[in-house]
Amino acid sequence: xxxxxxxxxxxxxxxxxxxxxxxxxxxxxxxxxxxxxxxxxxxxxxxxxxxxxxxxxxxxxxxxxxxxxxxxxxxxxxxxxxxxxxxxxxxxxxxxxxxxxxxxxxxxxxxxxxxxxxxxxxxxxxxxxxxxxxxxxxxxxxxxxxxxxxxxxxxxxxxxxxxxxxxxxx
Amino acid sequence: xxxxxxxxxxxxxxxxxxxxxxxxxxxxxxxxxxxxxxxxxxxxxxxxxxxxxxxxxxxxxxxxxxxxxxxxxxxxxxxxxxxxxxxxxxxxxxxxxxxxxxxxxxx
Numbered sequence: 001x002x003x004x005x006x007x008x009x010x011x012x013x014x015x016x017x018x019x020x021x022x023x024x025x026x027x028x029x030x031x032x033x034x035x036x037x038x039x040x041x042x043x044x045x046x047x048x049x050x051x052x053x054x055x056x057x058x059x060x061x062x063x064x065x066x067x068x069x070x071x072x073x074x075x076x077x078x079x080x081x082x083x084x085x086x087x088x089x090x091x092x093x094x095x096x097x098x099x100x101x102x103x104x105x106x107x108x109x110x111x112x113x114x115x116x117x118x119x120x121x122x123x124x125x126x127x128x129x130x131x132x133x134x135x136x137x138x139x140x141x142x143x144x145x146x147x148x149x150x151x152x153x154x155x156x157x158x159x160x161x162x163x164x165x166x167x168x169x170x
Numbered sequence: 171x172x173x174x175x176x177x178x179x180x181x182x183x184x185x186x187x188x189x190x191x192x193x194x195x196x197x198x199x200x201x202x203x204x205x206x207x208x209x210x211x212x213x214x215x216x217x218x219x220x221x222x223x224x225x226x227x228x229x230x231x232x233x234x235x236x237x238x239x240x241x242x243x244x245x246x247x248x249x250x251x252x253x254x255x256x257x258x259x260x261x262x263x264x265x266x267x268x269x270x271x272x273x274x275x276x277x
Contacts, residue, residue, distance in 0.1 A: 013254045017261040021268045029268040037267035039260060124261065126253050130195070130241075 012127035018119055023112045026120040027083035030110060031056060046070075054088070056080065062088055073098045078107065085111045090126070104131055181225035186210060187218050191241070194228060198240035 019026055029036065031054050038052040047068035054062050055077065062075035079087035090106040091099040099105050111123045181187055186208065193204055205215040219239055222228045230239045 011250060013250055013257055015254075015257045015261055017265055019265045019268045026268055030264060033267065037260070037263040039263065122261065122264070124257055126257060129250050129253075132249065 012125050012129075015124045016121060018115060018121045020117075020119050022118060023114050023120045024083045026112050026122060027086075030112075030122070031082075031086065056082070075105075075108075078102075079109075083112055085109070106131055177225040181221050181227055184218070184221075186214075187222055190215070190218055190222065191227065194239060194241050198238045200233070200236040200238050202236070204239065 021029070034054050035052045040049055047066045047070070049064045049072075050067050051065040052063075053065065054060065058077055058080045060077040060080070061073055062077065063071050063073040065071055073091070075088045075091050077086060077088055079085065087107055087109045089102050090108055091102070093099045093104075106126060106128045109125045109127070113121045113123070115121045189208065190204055193199060201212065201216060201219065204219075205212045208215060219228065219230070223230060223239075226242055226244070228239050229242045230237050232238075
């Protein structure tokens, strides 16, 4: 493991997955239907999350609707090229507020590539973590905090394994 | 763990300290350079740096007689680690949704 500052700050997270679906459908489920798979505990609202939304245009908002009727913005669309690619800014501050300044936000790019047999490879890159500044440490600490995004992974894994059950968590 | 998180949030709660962190985003810097243009004394800057260091938001090293401060790289490494795990799980959820024969919206 290399731990020099320059290397660590600029290494993006890259993930790929191949799905049995056309490029059009993969893009649509990822964006228009993001609510069908987005982890329910992954939001920055004060009340539980009701719905996840990505507005399908450059400049569109990425936000969640909360059960108390408020909206929580967490990003915006930087590039929109259906069905092959989109980029969103990840606009969350270390204290879990919306970050209006794009220069202090990281970016997520998702690309959809047909690989034959009606399948699509989805390549995701989350980059520019260093733009979150030193607040990144606090962000991580907040994630580990019982009041933060904690428990998301186990909760979500349970949800995924019981995918036939329709969401009635409360 | 919680105490470290608390000390970090507290460290970030001060606008001068946020300004210092902002400057350090451009790269490692000696105290003198960090203090330039700030409306507080150099000892006060050192005091703020101590708080940031205790909260593990910055690290320092000696360079001759000067001390050089920089953002703690571990901060980014651990955030990156978190997203690495998050996206791994999220993409599996996405795969299940996209391959499900009868995709539901909410309910």
